[in-house]
Amino acid sequence: MADLSGCAGPNRLAPGTSKHTTTVDGVERTYSVNVPAGYSGQSTYPLILAFHGHAEPAATFARFTGLAQLPAIVVYPEGLRGTDGLVSWEGAPYSSPRADDIAFTRTILRELRAAACIDSSRTYAAGRSNGGGLVAMLACRLPSEFAAYAVVSGAFYDAGRPNCPGAPPASIIDFHGTADRTIHYTGGVRHGGAYVPVMDWLSGWAARDGCLTQPLEFPVNRYVTRIDWPFCAASGHEITHYRVNGGAHVWPGSTGSPSQAGQMSNSISATSLIWQFFTRHTK
Numbered sequence: 001m002a003d004l005s006g007c008a009g010p011n012r013l014a015p016g017t018s019k020h021t022t023t024v025d026g027v028e029r030t031y032s033v034n035v036p037a038g039y040s041g042q043s044t045y046p047l048i049l050a051f052h053g054h055a056e057p058a059a060t061f062a063r064f065t066g067l068a069q070l071p072a073i074v075v076y077p078e079g080l081r082g083t084d085g086l087v088s089w090e091g092a093p094y095s096s097p098r099a100d101d102i103a104f105t106r107t108i109l110r111e112l113r114a115a116a117c118i119d120s121s122r123t124y125a126a127g128r129s130n131g132g133g134l135v136a137m138l139a140c141r142l143p144s145e146f147a148a149y150a151v152v153s154g155a156f157y158d159a160g161r162p163n164c165p166g167a168p169p170a171s172i173i174d175f176h177g178t179a180d181r182t183i184h185y186t187g188g189v190r191h192g193g194a195y196v197p198v199m200d201w202l203s204g205w206a207a208r209d210g211c212l213t214q215p216l217e218f219p220v221n222r223y224v225t226r227i228d229w230p231f232c233a234a235s236g237h238e239i240t241h242y243r244v245n246g247g248a249h250v251w252p253g254s255t256g257s258p259s260q261a262g263q264m265s266n267s268i269s270a271t272s273l274i275w276q277f278f279t280r281h282t283k
Contacts, residue, residue, distance in 0.1 A: 007117040011041035013073075022111060024104045031077040031108055032058060034068040035116070044119035046072040046278070047112060049105065051131030052079065053153075054094070055086035061128065064254040066271050072124075073116060075108055077101075079131075084191075089127075089134040091160020093193035101134055102141050109145055121283040126150040126274060128251055129183060133160050136201070139172065140164030148172070148281040150274040153249050155183045156201045157193045169209040169234035173277040174202060175270050177247020185243075202229075202241050209234040215241075223247065223264040240277065242268065 015037045021030050039045055048070070052061035058076040067074050080096040082088040090101040105125075112118055125146050127135035132154030139149050140162045148171040176198045178185045187197035207213070210233025218226045220242070227241040244252060246264045253269030 007041070007044060011117060012115040013039070013041075015039050017068075020111070022107050024107050025100055027080070027098050027100075029078070029080075029104050029107070031075055032062070033112070034062070034074045034076070036068075036071055036073070038071065039073070039117075041117045044117050044122075046122035046124065047109075047118045047120075048072050048074045048124045048126060048278070049108065050074055050076050051089060051125070051127035051134050052076070052087070053127075053129030053131050054082075054088045054092065054155075056128070056131075057087065061131075065128075065251050066254075067126070070271070070275050072122075072275075073112070073118060075112065077104065077108060089130050091133050091137055092130050092155065092157050093159060093191040095160075102137065105138060105142060105145075120145075122147055122278075123283075124148050124150070124278045124281075126152075127154070128152045129249065130155050133157060133195075136160075137162055139170045139205075140167045143167045143170060144283075146170075147283045148278050150270075150277065151175070152251050152270055153177070153180055153183055154198070154201070155190070155195050157195045159193055161196070167208070169232070169237045170205060171237045171239070171277075171281045172202070172205055173240045173242075173274055174198070175242045175244065175252055175273075177244040177249065177265055179246045179264075180249045182249040198241070202227075202239055206232070206239045209237045209239060211239060221267050223267045236281070238280075242270075242273065244268075 058078045079087040082094040082096045084094045090099045125135045132151035152175045206229035211229035215229045225243045229239045250265045252265045
């Protein structure tokens with residue numbers, strides 16, 4: 001049943017894109033909100049928080065992912081400039097020491113739920129690269145706020161992986177290319193910080209969900225393999241991974257990837273598959 005609590009207050013958002021500024025622990029933060037054309041404030045809408053990658057402006061991330069075309073209110077938070085002078089999120093070796101992106105996320109959720117008719121049972125988080133690493137942190141530290149999570153080319157640095165033994169199971173969809181030269185599929189070190197292999201991170205969540213330890217593999221096309229951890233004890237939860245064999249550090253299905261590795265990644269649409277996954281999950 002839809003949670004109608006988001007409709008109780010004044011409806012201050014209208015269809016279109018708007019930019020918002022807020023203050024978190026004395027630090028000014030910004031985020032953009034895209035409200036779909038069909039929104040009237042009379043019925044609840046899903047909410048997606050979409051976190052860009054390292055050194056990637058939120059507007060660029062919004063443009064190439066096409067998430068704003070989904071029938072949901074989509075928020076694009078903007079990271080702070082880190083120690084390398086480029087925008088980033090908490091948990092990476094180059095993150096700003098002023099960044100409290102967990103608190104920033106809480107603030108966004110509070111402000112949006114007060115300003116729009118949002119279904120809090122259909123609230124989701126998606127992120128790419130360093131933004132995917134933040135989504136992994138949210139699954140541990142704000143599990144009550146989100147129904148499911150999506151990660152593309154996630155950077156799971158040791159410094160940003162919280163110990164969350166008390167966190168509940170989570171439903172996660174993940175995409176990663178085996179030829180990703182930025183965040184290697186098998187793990188590595190970047191910017192002086194170690195990050196874990198993709199399959200290790202996913203297996204950890206599968207164990208938390210009580211799924212079988214041996215995943216099942218299904219060919220999607222000549223480039224992509226879908227990997228599922230079946231029969232999860234946590235009813236209604238699932239862990240799904242799309243391994244792009246030879247794929248690059250790109251959002252699958254995005255434009256502007258003329259290389260062969262980009263073409264392999266673009267043989268599927270991450271945005272479409274993420275939306276299909278999200279619609280299967282509510283709190």
